[in-house]
Amino acid sequence: MRKTTLPQQPALDRQRIIQTALDLIDTQGLAGFSIRQVAKALGVYPTAIYWHVPNLAALQAAVVAHVQHGMMPSPDLASWQDWLKQLLHNFREKVKAHPNTAPLIGAHLSANSEVDLVQVEYILGKLQEAGFVMPALLHAYNTVVAAMTGFTTLEFAAQPEDDMENWQQQLQHRLDTLESGRYPVLASLLPGVQNQGFIFRWDNGKQQPMDTSFDHYTETVILGLEQLLARQSTRPAEEIKA
Structure with a gap:
């Protein structure tokens, strides 16, 4: 046998x-x-x-680091603006591929021993290459990390897992029965913002990606950093406080 x-x-x-x-x-x-x-x-x-x-929190942190792996743009991009824009888009694509990790991102990216320090080195290096010096370099770095995580984690934020259909119906009903006299601006704009704008969405980025808003967001972040860089060149370093 x-x-x-x-x-x-x-x-x-x-x-x-x-x-x-x-x-x-x-x-x-x-x-x-x-x-x-x-x-x-x-x-x-x-x-x-x-x-x-050692524990569940450490495992979650390791998962966050794993999701982000390989998101650094090519160093050969023409400008620091293009590089940072690509970084924001790459991060969003990573989370888009694993949207259920979005609630973990903020908690485990702000201080995470698992994060690849090569990523931090690349971001700091690119900002230094752009011309930022301390302390403006620190502010620019914090802006990039916050920008990278903020929009995307909101876009793919978790929806209620219990009785989601009822939750969606309640949100839609609240907007449909909005008191126009009390909220005139919101009422007048409601057809264009419901299920499209933050706070008014019953679908998240898995069902309804916010591609156009994200493009505007990245453009705004880059313009803001350009302004910070220009202001840095006209102000003494001691005036740019933390």
């Missing part, structure tokens, strides 16, 4: 754990996401996961 050989599972390692966690977040969302879920998907006990990541 021939002995059946079961297929050998890949060795458990940190990268496999992170990829499995991302797969679960992609398919099931963040609600109820846990180390136990990851362990079950990998066919191991939770204690095996803790050999590679």
